[in-house]
Amino acid sequence: MAPFPLPLEGLLGKFGMYAIYLLIGLAFGAVLEMSGFAISTRLAAQFYFKDLTVLKVMFTAIVVGMVLIFGASALGWLDYNLIWVNPTYLWPGILGGFIMGIGFIIGGFCPGTSLVSMATLKIDGLFFALGSAFGIFLFGETVGLYEDFFNSSYYGRLTLMDVFNLPAGVVVVLVVLMALFMFWGGEQLERIFGKRDLSREPRLRVAGAAALFLAALAVMLIGEPTPAEKWARIAPEKEAQLVNREVQIHPGELLDSLANDQLRVVMLDVRPQADYNLFHLRGARNVPLEQVRSIIPSLLLERTDNQVIVVMSNDEAAATEAWKILVAESVPNVYILEGGINHWLELFAAEDPAILPTPTPALGLDYIRYQFPAALGDRYSASDPFAHHYEFEYTPKIKLQLKRGPSGGGCG
Amino acid sequence: MSTVTQIKSKPRRFNWRAFFFERPTKPYVHPYLGGTLLGIVLFLAFFITGNGLGSSGGVNRIVVFIEDLVAPEHVDRTAYLLKMAGGGVNPLDDWIVFVTVGAVIGGFLSGWWHGRLKIETNKGPRITVRQRWALAFVGGAIMGYGARLARGCTSGQALSGGATLSAGSWALMFAIFGGAYALAYFLRKVWN
Numbered sequence: 384m385a386p387f388p389l390p391l392e393g394l395l396g397k398f399g400m401y402a403i404y405l406l407i408g409l410a411f412g413a414v415l416e417m418s419g420f421a422i423s424t425r426l427a428a429q430f431y432f433k434d435l436t437v438l439k440v441m442f443t444a445i446v447v448g449m450v451l452i453f454g455a456s457a458l459g460w461l462d463y464n465l466i467w468v469n470p471t472y473l474w475p476g477i478l479g480g481f482i483m484g485i486g487f488i489i490g491g492f493c494p495g496t497s498l499v500s501m502a503t504l505k506i507d508g509l510f511f512a513l514g515s516a517f518g519i520f521l522f523g524e525t526v527g528l529y530e531d532f533f534n535s536s537y538y539g540r541l542t543l544m545d546v547f548n549l550p551a552g553v554v555v556v557l558v559v560l561m562a563l564f565m566f567w568g569g570e571q572l573e574r575i576f577g578k579r580d581l582s583r584e585p586r587l588r589v590a591g592a593a594a595l596f597l598a599a600l601a602v603m604l605i606g607e608p609t610p611a612e613k614w615a616r617i618a619p620e621k622e623a624q625l626v627n628r629e630v631q632i633h634p635g636e637l638l639d640s641l642a643n644d645q646l647r648v649v650m651l652d653v654r655p656q657a658d659y660n661l662f663h664l665r666g667a668r669n670v671p672l673e674q675v676r677s678i679i680p681s682l683l684l685e686r687t688d689n690q691v692i693v694v695m696s697n698d699e700a701a702a703t704e705a706w707k708i709l710v711a712e713s714v715p716n717v718y719i720l721e722g723g724i725n726h727w728l729e730l731f732a733a734e735d736p737a738i739l740p741t742p743t744p745a746l747g748l749d750y751i752r753y754q755f756p757a758a759l760g761d762r763y764s765a766s767d768p769f770a771h772h773y774e775f776e777y778t779p780k781i782k783l784q785l786k787r788g789p790s791g792g793g794c795g
Numbered sequence: 796m797s798t799v800t801q802i803k804s805k806p807r808r809f810n811w812r813a814f815f816f817e818r819p820t821k822p823y824v825h826p827y828l829g830g831t832l833l834g835i836v837l838f839l840a841f842f843i844t845g846n847g848l849g850s851s852g853g854v855n856r857i858v859v860f861i862e863d864l865v866a867p868e869h870v871d872r873t874a875y876l877l878k879m880a881g882g883g884v885n886p887l888d889d890w891i892v893f894v895t896v897g898a899v900i901g902g903f904l905s906g907w908w909h910g911r912l913k914i915e916t917n918k919g920p921r922i923t924v925r926q927r928w929a930l931a932f933v934g935g936a937i938m939g940y941g942a943r944l945a946r947g948c949t950s951g952q953a954l955s956g957g958a959t960l961s962a963g964s965w966a967l968m969f970a971i972f973g974g975a976y977a978l979a980y981f982l983r984k985v986w987n
Contacts, residue, residue: 388845408897418829430979443830448837448958469956471963479945480967484974490934495850499902514935
């Protein structure tokens with residue numbers, strides 16, 4: 384598994400983790416100040432085509448950050464699945480962005496730059512920062528009036544790769560090309576509207592642009608790790624876990640976990656829909672094996688620290704495949720139901736006269752070995768046994784992993 | 796130097812004014828260099844922590860912290876605030892607060908080091924200082940409101956979401972530029 388991002392809280396404790404964040408913020412504020420972002424007139428000049436510093440700094444930062452992020456991911460150092468990608472709420476985002484643009488041209492800052500401006504004792508920066516605190520306060524008080532809109536057009540962890548159906552490397556190259564074109568266009572505008580002499584600009588910027596483009600090309604050529612490569616990277620360790628049966632949990636442990644309020648158990652039933660309709664555990668979600676990959680973004684985005692995912696099939700074969708897919712994509716705390724649904728029925732359906740073992744069980748793996756009078760789904764008593772009626776001897780295997788990556792808060 | 800001038804050995808007091816305000820003023824870095832440095836900071840944030848940068852989220856939590864001091868019951872009744880400060884939850888116990896506070900300190904240190912600490916109001920030539928203050932407050936309020944509606948500001952959405960290729964962040968980024976350019980013509984007397 385890619386070593387970064389780090390499980391900071393586990394490594395350094397809470398204070399150590401916050402010290403790191405403080406240092407990151409420090410560097411952030413210092414760079415904004417060094418770029419001249421504490422001066423409102425400089426920022427506003429962007430919108431009169433005289434001085435496109437805002438565009439240049441912002442897009443340079445975005446493309447440099449992007450090339451480094453996807454480069455580190457391509458080399459297997461950084462796990463893209465574990466970094467925070469802002470979820471898309473399309474229309475609230477666009478409307479909020481438009482409102483922000485209006486605030487920007489009226490007030491001359493954005494929230495981050497106003498803080499830096501205030502820190503360097505600019506009075507207009509102070510007023511803007513106070514104003515934005517007031518606007519934020521107003522939002523908190525009024526969002527309840529239109530909560531439906533605020534939560535509308537939700538697409539989850541949607542990336543440009545998903546939108547254009549292109550590999551990440553190709554999108555990286557296209558974004559770099561777009562940014563370079565914007566820089567060129569921006570400089571032409573500065574020449575026309577700002578009367579700037581472009582021949583006095585440093586030559587080095589052309590070399591920088593070329594280096595950026597080559598780096599983006601390299602990211603594209605190396606390519607992001609495929610699912611097979613991701614699995615290959617962790618296979619020795621994870622195969623051992625499977626062989627040593629460290630991740631196959633006894634049905635009794637699942638039952639007790641479901642009754643444990645401290646855990647949030649997500650059950651994924653990866654059998655075909657027909658089997659699921661015959662019988663399934665109450666609360667289990669049917670995600671046939673071939674669709675498991677499609678739910679990974681939502682599992683990553685909506686995860687909580689106490690979330691445990693249990694995959695199940697009739698035996699263990701399909702569940703083990705699903706487990707490999709999820710683990711390779713860095714979904715934390717995934718376990719397999721030991722013996723699958725067949726084992727479950729063996730333990731919990733013994734007293735149900737309606738569910739009988741199939742007299743001639745089908746050969747091969749992952750067939751259901753019981754027959755049902757009707758496709759009742761989860762309306763059998765064995766679908767939801769009462770935890771206190773049963774006591775099993777088992778070795779508990781569920782251990783919550785150290786938290787890695789963002790807490791799912793983003794801009795908080 | 797044959798004559799020895801007697802230097803009065805008066806105890807020298809620390810000249811805080813010179814220390815803070817009279818350092819030689821340095822020029823700003825070139826935008827592409829500033830952008831590259833910012834990109835590296837952004838990358839390191841994601842690389843080490845998995846989170847990007849942000850600032851309106853931190854201000855948000857500081858505002859909610861104050862609200863929780865003044866009117867805790869109101870906070871416990873408002874769904875949006877409840878998540879951050881309901882009951883005994885401390886809204887300041889969050890990474891974004893530390894990034895935000897760090898940004899203020901970093902801005903101050905850089906401004907001091909480069910000799911740019913100065914009490915002043917930057918404005919267009921045709922408006923008064925007071926008008927500029929009023930516009931800054933109003934603009935800030937609009938920006939703050941929009942930033943929370945969009946779930947992040949220029950740092951938390953445009954920069955961070957832009958670099959991680961979030962589709963929504965890119966749409967939002969163009970909306971910011973669109974909003975500002977749409978109104979820029981009508982405000983030309985404020986800035987020029």
